[in-house]
Amino acid sequence: MWIEEDAQSKAFQLYSRPMDNIKVIEGDLQVRDLHFAIVAARFNEFIVEQLIRGAVDQLKRHGASDKQIELIRVPGAFDMPVAARRLALSKRYHAIVALGAVIKGATPHFDYVSGECAGGLARVAADTGVPVSFGVLTTDTIEQAIERAGTKAGNKGADAALVALELANLLRRLDY
Numbered sequence: 650m651w652i653e654e655d656a657q658s659k660a661f662q663l664y665s666r667p668m669d670n671i672k673v674i675e676g677d678l679q680v681r682d683l684h685f686a687i688v689a690a691r692f693n694e695f696i697v698e699q700l701i702r703g704a705v706d707q708l709k710r711h712g713a714s715d716k717q718i719e720l721i722r723v724p725g726a727f728d729m730p731v732a733a734r735r736l737a738l739s740k741r742y743h744a745i746v747a748l749g750a751v752i753k754g755a756t757p758h759f760d761y762v763s764g765e766c767a768g769g770l771a772r773v774a775a776d777t778g779v780p781v782s783f784g785v786l787t788t789d790t791i792e793q794a795i796e797r798a799g800t801k802a803g804n805k806g807a808d809a810a811l812v813a814l815e816l817a818n819l820l821r822r823l824d825y
């Protein structure tokens with residue numbers, strides 16, 4: 650038994666040693682003076698409302714006031730990238746949270762809508778340097794979307810808000 654423990658501690662030392670002295674840079678979850686835009690689709694509104702609720706709740710729990718959050722409505726997920734780009738270029742926000750729901754069962758053109766939305770938002774972030782977190786549900790069924798909008802699989806809007814917050818703080822640190 651003691652041999653096994655000894656081997657384990659040696660393995661731990663071996664694996665942890667390379668990390669010991671390196672500088673680690675990551676974003677924390679303090680809102681401070683950061684400003685956020687939430688771009689949310691009206692399509693599948695009853696689900697997206699729960700994502701918005703989750704995102705706003707997380708930002709507020711981490712210190713945001715009402716004035717530090719703006720909600721921008723677009724018709725659907727496909728329409729998000731153009732609005733997100735304009736918001737990013739305005740330089741008024743440190744991060745953007747994109748919230749929507751594309752449901753395959755009800756959407757013959759699911760792949761186009763979800764693909765253009767995801768690709769377009771990724772390009773906005775890469776092109777402008779303003780982080781855009783992806784809180785757009787892409788599911789096979791309405792039930793799966795409900796599960797991810799504040800029921801048994803958590804709230805992906807809340808998750809996306811935390812990612813936006815972490816990335817905004819990370820990018821700020823990378824500037825110094």
Ligand code: INI
Binds near residue numbers: 692749752755762
């Ligand atoms: N938009 C969504 O956000 N979710 C959907 O499930 C959806 N469906 O089913 O078509 C959807 N379509 C609208 C699309 O995003 C645009 O608003 C529309 O094509 C106009 O540009």
